[in-house]
Amino acid sequence: MTNQTYQLVCGMEVHAELKTASKMFCGCKNDPFHAEQPNTYTCPVCLGLPGALPVANKRAIEWTIKLGLALGCKINLFSKFDRKHYFYPDLPKGYQISQYDLPFCYDGTIETEHGTVRIHRIHLEEDTGKLLHKTVAGKQLSLIDFNRSSVPLVEIVTEPDITSAAHAAAYGKQLRSIMKYLDIANCDMEQGGMRLEANVSLRPANETALPNYKTEIKNINSFRFLEQAIDFEVQRQTALLEKGERIPQETRGWNAVKQETYPQRSKEDAEDYRYFPDPDIPPIRFTTEQIEALRAELPELPDAVSRRWEAEYHVSRSLAAQVLENQAAAELYETLFSRAKQQGVSAEALLKNIQSKKVPAPESVGAEKSLAAFEALQKTESIDTTELTTIIHKVLAENPDISAKYFHGQKQIIGFAMGQVMRQLPQKSDPSQVRTALLRELESST
Amino acid sequence: MLLDKSIAELAGLLRKREITIEQLVLESIERCEQGVSLNCFISLRDKQALLKEAREKDAALSDDKHLLYGMPFSVKDSYVTQDLPTTSGSRVLKNFISPYTATVVQKLLDTGAILIGKNNQDSWGHGGSNENTDFGPVKNPWNPAYISGGSSGGSAVAVAARMVTFSIGEDTGGSIRNPASMCGISGLKVTYGRVSRYGTIAYASSLDTVGPLAKSAEDLAIVLQTIAGSDPKDGSSSHRPVDTYTEGLTDGVVGKKIGLPKQFFAENYNPEVRSTILAAVEQMKELGLTTVELDMPMLNYAIPIYYMLASSETSSNLARYDGVRYGTGRENFLPESARRIMLGTYALSAGYAEKLYKNAQRARTLLIDNYADAFKQCDFIAAPTTPSPAQKFGELLDNPMENMLADLFTATINIVGVPSLAVPAGFTADKLPIGLQIIGDKFQERAILTLARAYQDATTWHKEVPEIHL
Numbered sequence: 001m002t003n004q005t006y007q008l009v010c011g012m013e014v015h016a017e018l019k020t021a022s023k024m025f026c027g028c029k030n031d032p033f034h035a036e037q038p039n040t041y042t043c044p045v046c047l048g049l050p051g052a053l054p055v056a057n058k059r060a061i062e063w064t065i066k067l068g069l070a071l072g073c074k075i076n077l078f079s080k081f082d083r084k085h086y087f088y089p090d091l092p093k094g095y096q097i098s099q100y101d102l103p104f105c106y107d108g109t110i111e112t113e114h115g116t117v118r119i120h121r122i123h124l125e126e127d128t129g130k131l132l133h134k135t136v137a138g139k140q141l142s143l144i145d146f147n148r149s150s151v152p153l154v155e156i157v158t159e160p161d162i163t164s165a166a167h168a169a170a171y172g173k174q175l176r177s178i179m180k181y182l183d184i185a186n187c188d189m190e191q192g193g194m195r196l197e198a199n200v201s202l203r204p205a206n207e208t209a210l211p212n213y214k215t216e217i218k219n220i221n222s223f224r225f226l227e228q229a230i231d232f233e234v235q236r237q238t239a240l241l242e243k244g245e246r247i248p249q250e251t252r253g254w255n256a257v258k259q260e261t262y263p264q265r266s267k268e269d270a271e272d273y274r275y276f277p278d279p280d281i282p283p284i285r286f287t288t289e290q291i292e293a294l295r296a297e298l299p300e301l302p303d304a305v306s307r308r309w310e311a312e313y314h315v316s317r318s319l320a321a322q323v324l325e326n327q328a329a330a331e332l333y334e335t336l337f338s339r340a341k342q343q344g345v346s347a348e349a350l351l352k353n354i355q356s357k358k359v360p361a362p363e364s365v366g367a368e369k370s371l372a373a374f375e376a377l378q379k380t381e382s383i384d385t386t387e388l389t390t391i392i393h394k395v396l397a398e399n400p401d402i403s404a405k406y407f408h409g410q411k412q413i414i415g416f417a418m419g420q421v422m423r424q425l426p427q428k429s430d431p432s433q434v435r436t437a438l439l440r441e442l443e444s445s446t
Numbered sequence: 447m448l449l450d451k452s453i454a455e456l457a458g459l460l461r462k463r464e465i466t467i468e469q470l471v472l473e474s475i476e477r478c479e480q481g482v483s484l485n486c487f488i489s490l491r492d493k494q495a496l497l498k499e500a501r502e503k504d505a506a507l508s509d510d511k512h513l514l515y516g517m518p519f520s521v522k523d524s525y526v527t528q529d530l531p532t533t534s535g536s537r538v539l540k541n542f543i544s545p546y547t548a549t550v551v552q553k554l555l556d557t558g559a560i561l562i563g564k565n566n567q568d569s570w571g572h573g574g575s576n577e578n579t580d581f582g583p584v585k586n587p588w589n590p591a592y593i594s595g596g597s598s599g600g601s602a603v604a605v606a607a608r609m610v611t612f613s614i615g616e617d618t619g620g621s622i623r624n625p626a627s628m629c630g631i632s633g634l635k636v637t638y639g640r641v642s643r644y645g646t647i648a649y650a651s652s653l654d655t656v657g658p659l660a661k662s663a664e665d666l667a668i669v670l671q672t673i674a675g676s677d678p679k680d681g682s683s684s685h686r687p688v689d690t691y692t693e694g695l696t697d698g699v700v701g702k703k704i705g706l707p708k709q710f711f712a713e714n715y716n717p718e719v720r721s722t723i724l725a726a727v728e729q730m731k732e733l734g735l736t737t738v739e740l741d742m743p744m745l746n747y748a749i750p751i752y753y754m755l756a757s758s759e760t761s762s763n764l765a766r767y768d769g770v771r772y773g774t775g776r777e778n779f780l781p782e783s784a785r786r787i788m789l790g791t792y793a794l795s796a797g798y799a800e801k802l803y804k805n806a807q808r809a810r811t812l813l814i815d816n817y818a819d820a821f822k823q824c825d826f827i828a829a830p831t832t833p834s835p836a837q838k839f840g841e842l843l844d845n846p847m848e849n850m851l852a853d854l855f856t857a858t859i860n861i862v863g864v865p866s867l868a869v870p871a872g873f874t875a876d877k878l879p880i881g882l883q884i885i886g887d888k889f890q891e892r893a894i895l896t897l898a899r900a901y902q903d904a905t906t907w908h909k910e911v912p913e914i915h916l
Contacts, residue, residue: 044546048766050539051526051548051645055681083762085794094765274794276803279652279759281681 006202006238009211010162010230011120013197014175016185017127017151018060024126024152025054025097025281031147032130033191038145046150048092053280056081060152061104061284062294063184064124067154068105069295070178071119076102077291080283081124084273090129090144097150098125100275110158111303112174114167118159127151154185160199160210165230169223172196181302181326189221196220200233202241216251217261229254232261299327305334313337313347322355329363336367343371350374388425388434392441395420406442414438448473449518449608450911453665456611457513467507467516467560471500474518474562477609481914484585486594486603488523489530490563499560513668513692515558520604521614522597523564524571524647525551530561534647535569535597537580537778538767548645549680550614550656550673557672562610565600570764570783571616571649573597574624574832574852575842578782583839586629587912588878592836595625597649601659602629607914612660612669616646618653619752620831620856623868626659627831627881630870630910632898633659634666635856637889638863639684641670642677650759651682653752653860662908663869663898667691670891689892695899700734702897705824709745710855715833719880722872723830726882726901730828733900740820740827744813745858749850751813752857753786754793754806761790785846810861817862821887826897829855831868831881855883865891869898870907879907 023030026045035041044052065075082100103123110117129149133142156175162168176194179185187194197218201211215233220226233252240247252261277283300308306320315337323333337347353359353374362370395417396402405413414435421434448456448470459465475493503516526532526544533539547555555561568578576584576599584599586592587607594603598615602625605613615622617635626633634657641656648654658669674688704727713720727737764787769775779787793802820827833854842849859866864887871882882901886894902908 044544048771049526049546050532050534050542050544050647050766051643052546053644053680053682055679085762085765087765087768089770092766092771094768095762272796274762274791274796274799276758276762276794276799279650279682 005205006234006241007205007207008163008165008230008234009160009201009203010168011158011160011199012162012168012171013158013199014156014172015195015197016154016156016176016179016187017193018063018154018184019186020057020060020063020152022057023150024057024060024124025150028150030151032145032151033188033193035147038143038147041147042149046092047146048094054097054150054278056281056284057152060124063182064104064122064154065286065291065294066182066298067156067179067184068108068122069291069298070182070301071105071108071110071122073105073108073119073122075105075286075291077286077288078102078283079104079286081278081281082275083278084125084275086271086273088128089142090131090149092129092146092149096126096128097278097281099123110171110174110178112167112170114164114170115161117161117167117171120157120159122154122156125153125155127153162198165227165234168198168230169227172223172226177302177321177325181299181324181330183327192221196223196226198226198230200230200237201247202234202237213247213249215247215249215261217254218251218264220254225254225256228256228259229261232259236261299330302330305330309337309347313341315347315351319348319351319355323351332362332367336362336370339367339371340374343375345371345375345378353377385437388421388437389441391421391424392438395424396441403442447608449477449611450661452662453513453517453611453660453668456517457515460507460516461509466500467504468497468500470516471496471518471560471562474610477607478562478604481587481603481607481609484587484590484594484603484607484914485582486566486584486600486607486609487520487563488533488535488566488581488600491530491561496560496562503558503560512557512559512672514554514672517559517611518562519554519559519612519614520562520565520601520610521551522567522601522616524567524616524649525564525614526645526647527551527561527564530564532564532647533569533581534571535567535579535581536780536783538569538774538776539772540580541773544645546645549642549677551645553673554614554669565598565604565613567600568597568621568782569780570647570760571597571618571621571654572760572780572783572786573842574620574849575837576600576625577839577843578780580778580780586836586878587914588630588836589876592838592878593628593842595628595832595836597621597625598633598659599625602626602631602633605629605631605659605661606912608911612658612665614669614673615657615659616649617655617657617860618649619756619853619860622657622659623831623856623866623881623883624852626868627870627883628836628879630873630879630881630907630912631659631661632663632666632867632869632902632908633657634670634867634891634895635859635865636670636674636891637684637865638860639682640688640865640889640891641673642675642680642683644677644679648759648763650756651763652759653756655860663867663895663902664695666867667695667895667899670895674891684889686889689889691892691895695896696903697896698734699897699900702735702826703824704730704735704737705740705820705827706737707740707742707745707820707827707829709742710829715830715854716835718874719830719832719834722880723828723882726871727828729904730897730901733904735826735897738824740823742816742820744809744816747809747813748854748858748861751806751809751861752853753789753850754802755810755861757786757790758793758803758806759790761787761794782846782849813858814862817858817864825886826894827885829883829885831855831883835874835878835880859885864888865894867894867898869901870910871905872907873910879910
């Protein structure tokens with residue numbers, strides 16, 4: 001009896017690199033994963049050279065605010081960047097430019113099929129360089145690639161609203177889909193373009209207060225690992241709690257090979273980041289009008305689109321979610337569905353056939369051809385109802401014992417009847433359609 | 447001596463072909479060589495390369511060239527340059543060559559001015575005596591037993607000893623005005639944001655300013671005109687249009703009001719300095735100005751506010767010199783820098799930041815209010831530059847607290863962000879220079895340069911030249 005006595009309390013911190021053309025505080029190209037050579041997209045600013053100064057990337061700030069607006073956040077009209085200090089070889093200035101007490105966005109929500117997750121805050125910061133430990137000519141070396149240094153990075157922090165590993169994964173996927181839909185981040189998880197952290201603790205199922213500890217699982221790069229890591233932690237922490245042990249506040253990593261978390265850093269050596277406002281970057285002020293202008297630029301978000309499609313085209317939301325990857329796809333399917341509706345074609349059936357690849361996708365052939373292909377397929381597969389009724393009448397008249405046996409409870413006679421009808425149909429037909437029509441005929445003839 | 451002449455005079459002589467840039471540069475090199483014991487340069491450009499550049503510039507001289515064309519100048523070693531090493535006065539950067547050049551240096555090079563070398567300084571700007579350097583102390587040309595002041599001591603000495611026509615210093619708490627005052631020359635601390643900081647090795651980013659040191663207010667104005675303006679590479683530079691500083695500087699100052707904060711004129715510092723400054727105020731009254739006494743109580747907190755903020759910021763700015771990317775490690779920081787880094791680290795630490803750093807920021811706001819109120823009552827504020835004339839070597843080094851107090855009259859100007867300049871106003875009985883400070887409201891560089899020009903038109907202190915003891 002593990003999960004019955006304790007309840008998961010989980011919040012997440014997600015980092016995602018924004019896909020702006022240039023880096024966060026300099027004009028260097030922001031494309032760390034496609035650079036041909038390490039340390040080519042660098043300059044005095046992102047190398048932290050003496051005398052260099054950061055200048056904030058306006059677009060990155062606007063995109064962060066758009067993300068916030070998409071998640072229903074409030075926006076701080078007065079905001080600023082702060083310095084977060086720690087020493088690490090991939091951090092060339094000895095501090096990271098981040099946001100401390102005045103993030104651009106706060107208090108939002110994300111809906112998932114497992115429940116709502118409240119967004120605590122969204123702030124903007126710069127990514128670090130990348131360390132590579134390898135052996136070169138027999139010597140163990142740590143190499144640094146600064147192509148990633150100062151790439152804009154948003155951090156999205158939730159409230160501890162997540163109640164299961166599946167919930168956590170659903171949240172992450174939903175967040176990723178929104179960022180991709182807004183076209184602000186590629187969220188390539190394998191490359192580290194999106195990184196997940198889960199704060200996991202347990203409390204007795206009947207309690208509502210937050211536990212007095214949390215375990216931070218850092219740098220998870222897939223949703224599968226996220227679920228596995230949370231499930232592992234739930235089991236590990238449950239066992240400790242059942243033994244009456246106190247769980248220390250610590251940071252843990254996920255070992256995907258061993259399928260377990262492992263301790264990385266305890267609270268005792270938690271760093272004091274000595275945050276203070278970055279004096280090189282003037283505070284940022286927005287007017288309500290500027291924020292509203294950004295809001296007006298927001299597309300209709302996937303959630304709203306799928307709701308509307310459900311109402312207008314009777315497309316189920318789970319099906320819709322699979323094509324709502326980006327705005328271009330949404331527009332394409334919108335065209336497709338509205339044409340289908342005009343022609344009295346079921347959008348749901350059309351979408352199912354596209355997804356099962358029976359009909360070519362509009363992404364490859366265009367909406368018109370996709371719709372035409374579906375109509376052609378329907379012609380060959382569905383039977384004219386008048387013709388079907390005529391044949392059923394004929395079969396029932398020629399075999400009067402079908403009706404008799406059916407009404408005496410010998411329902412299996414329907415199989416024989418179907419065979420008789422199918423044999424007389426002009427082409428290979430949908431048995432369920434035949435069966436439905438046959439049953440309707442038998443029932444109505446009483 | 448050509449280098450004793452004003453920039454305008456030299457530019458006129460060049461255009462009349464009465465002198466050549468080669469002569470000017472050669473004299474500059476010779477003065478540097480003669481005054482080598484003053485130790486005001488960390489690096490000098492190669493003599494032959496300089497003379498070659500001078501000859502090329504002579505050949506290309508035309509009347510439409512910039513006033514600074516062909517003028518030998520120097521910069522404090524806190525400005526990164528591609529052609530000469532940049533150390534910021536510290537062994538930590540001993541072998542550092544910057545891959546780029548600071549905006550201020552580039553702007554000057556673009557006029558055709560000729561960079562002679564880079565000046566000694568208190569390392570990282572930490573100090574007011576130019577003793578806290580890994581390249582040896584800088585000596586005062588008026589008496590080599592005395593300090594030059596700092597942290598831009600090398601720049602002040604290079605100008606005072608007529609080695610260059612002007613120099614670029616950096617002022618965080620008085621680092622231009624203090625040595626200018628102690629060496630008997632003029633120095634301008636600009637409004638925060640008026641001159642780009644890009645390429646300036648940071649001491650305390652919210653206080654650092656880039657400004658000129660020269661023989662007169664007239665020359666300061668020419669250099670300021672060249673280096674002022676917004677820079678897309680410095681987000682803290684101002685977009686406000688640049689005033690004209692070089693024309694109409696002789697316009698009258700009659701009827702303008704000078705504020706005298708009673709906190710700057712108490713009898714708690716060197717009496718020779720105080721009486722000299724009071725005499726300078728009398729002189730300005732004769733020019734047609736009036737005075738008003740001010741009460742600015744926050745001035746009493748100048749030193750604690752300044753050292754909390756400057757140390758906090760410097761502990762952050764110097765974090766990058768951790769020994770990973772630059773050749774030499776942290777053990778190379780001198781005691782004064784180590785003290786400031788530790789103080790700042792402490793002031794920003796969890797549990798202390800509220801009491802120390804954040805309180806200093808609140809006090810900063812009060813100080814800004816004090817100055818804003820003051821400038822409702824007057825056009826200028828007059829003050830001494832330093833509480834005492836130059837000290838003998840070792841006096842400040844042995845007494846770090848006294849070293850801090852040297853910033854008493856200059857630091858609040860940086861905290862508030864207003865402009866201020868130091869001009870020579872007299873000498874002690876021992877013939878050590880004393881400097882008057884003229885402070886203006888934000889972006890009022892033109893106004894304070896005008897007053898300084900009027901004062902210098904009526905006085906000769908700035909024309910006194912030290913005899914360099916060879």
